[in-house]
Amino acid sequence: MIKDANASNPRRGDRPVERRPRRTRARAAQVAPVLALLAGTASLAFAADEIHWTFTGPTSVTFDWRGADSTIHYGLDHAFEFTATGVTPSPLPFSSAGPFWEARITGLLPGATYHYSIEGNPNIGGLDHHFRTLPPAGSNYVAYAEGDVGDAVRYWRSRVVQSLIAEGSPAFVLVLGDLSYGNNIGQKAVDAHFNDVMMWSLDAAYMPVWGNHEWDEPTDDLRNYKGRFDLPNPQTSPNAPLAGCCGEDWYWFDCAGTRFIAYPEPYLSATWTDWNIKATALMDAAQADPAIRFVVTFGHRPAYSSGHHPGDRRLRAILDTLGARHDKYVLNLNGHSHNYERSYPQHGVVHVTVGIGGASLEQAQGGCPWLGGCPPPARAGLDPG
Numbered sequence: 175m176i177k178d179a180n181a182s183n184p185r186r187g188d189r190p191v192e193r194r195p196r197r198t199r200a201r202a203a204q205v206a207p208v209l210a211l212l213a214g215t216a217s218l219a220f221a222a223d224e225i226h227w228t229f230t231g232p233t234s235v236t237f238d239w240r241g242a243d244s245t246i247h248y249g250l251d252h253a254f255e256f257t258a259t260g261v262t263p264s265p266l267p268f269s270s271a272g273p274f275w276e277a278r279i280t281g282l283l284p285g286a287t288y289h290y291s292i293e294g295n296p297n298i299g300g301l302d303h304h305f306r307t308l309p310p311a312g313s314n315y316v317a318y319a320e321g322d323v324g325d326a327v328r329y330w331r332s333r334v335v336q337s338l339i340a341e342g343s344p345a346f347v348l349v350l351g352d353l354s355y356g357n358n359i360g361q362k363a364v365d366a367h368f369n370d371v372m373m374w375s376l377d378a379a380y381m382p383v384w385g386n387h388e389w390d391e392p393t394d395d396l397r398n399y400k401g402r403f404d405l406p407n408p409q410t411s412p413n414a415p416l417a418g419c420c421g422e423d424w425y426w427f428d429c430a431g432t433r434f435i436a437y438p439e440p441y442l443s444a445t446w447t448d449w450n451i452k453a454t455a456l457m458d459a460a461q462a463d464p465a466i467r468f469v470v471t472f473g474h475r476p477a478y479s480s481g482h483h484p485g486d487r488r489l490r491a492i493l494d495t496l497g498a499r500h501d502k503y504v505l506n507l508n509g510h511s512h513n514y515e516r517s518y519p520q521h522g523v524v525h526v527t528v529g530i531g532g533a534s535l536e537q538a539q540g541g542c543p544w545l546g547g548c549p550p551p552a553r554a555g556l557d558p559g
């Protein structure tokens with residue numbers, strides 16, 4: 175059973191989620207003349223953007239956005255019966271001045287679709303956007319995975335990929351690290367990324383993992399990413415970077431009979447050793463739970479790869495062992511190498527690299543996509559690295 179992240183994330187403490195009838199807003203209209211002028215000015219300067227949301231449990235979601243207005247209105251129909259108020263997230267993103275908001279919404283119906291509006295952005299209030307709680311057991315849903323995304327100014331393919339994802343109307347998108355390349359391009363790229371993905375992130379949950387570009391250079395760090403997400407069943411890894419410390423290094427959630435388990439970056443060798451112990455327990459529990467049919471892992475680095483980045487031997491040994499011991503574990507999704515490839519089952523697990531979120535494809539000299547040169551290796555996708 176998924177625990178409600180609102181009760182399980184001590185780093186953030188209690189959050190003031192406000193649910194009140196709509197008539198409160200009507201009462202506020204009595205002082206409309208002055209406030210309307212002020213609000214109108216604020217809206218022009220700080221229209222809400224970078225809007226996205228995550229699943230945090232079977233009956234809860236969390237919204238993160240930037241803008242002047244910290245209020246979100248939501249409900250099962252366009253009456254928008256309820257209101258939630260965002261708080262300043264911790265850690266606080268630093269890519270721009272913000273203000274940034276994070277609003278936890280709890281007490282929702284399972285498997286339900288809600289309409290919402292964030293004031294300050296006419297595109298949000300005027301269009302019919304929605305969020306939904308986790309798909310219930312037995313239901314069909316669409317999920318997409320992409321890694322190595324960037325922003326559309328630097329990487330034109332990113333806009334195309336985000337548009338294709340939006341056309342698929344997914345329930346959620348697994349974004350497999352190297353989200354913005356803000357460490358290489360500059361901090362504007364971080365804000366640009368979270369605006370670009372609004373093609374789908376207004377209506378589909380944005381479920382991320384962190385890649386090396388989020389933390390391994392001094393020009394960007396995890397505050398920009400941990401501060402923009404609230405994650406289900408958040409976990410703390412040993413040796414995670416101090417910037418953004420501590421927590422939300424990886425997480426897991428159950429969706430319609432499938433257990434999704436993220437894996438962290440290899441900050442030090444102890445990081446994956448610790449993850450292996452905890453992931454084994456999660457898979458043992460899934461194996462014994464008749465409500466769970468499949469287990470999927472997702473992270474940034476590949477265990478198997480014939481692309482630009484070879485498969486990581488330590489990760490491969492861990493995932494191979496998990497696969498051999500848990501026949502429900504059938505799929506691993508990763509990025510890092512900017513290509514697409516899919517393996518045959520390895521100890522029961524198919525490995526798929528989907529580093530095709532928009533950043534430039536990685537090719538060896540002369541346009542050959544394989545690190546060792548062309549022709550492709552005899553067992554592409556199974557290269558031992």
Ligand SMILES: [Fe+2]
Nearest residue numbers: 352385386510
């Ligand atoms: Fe990477």
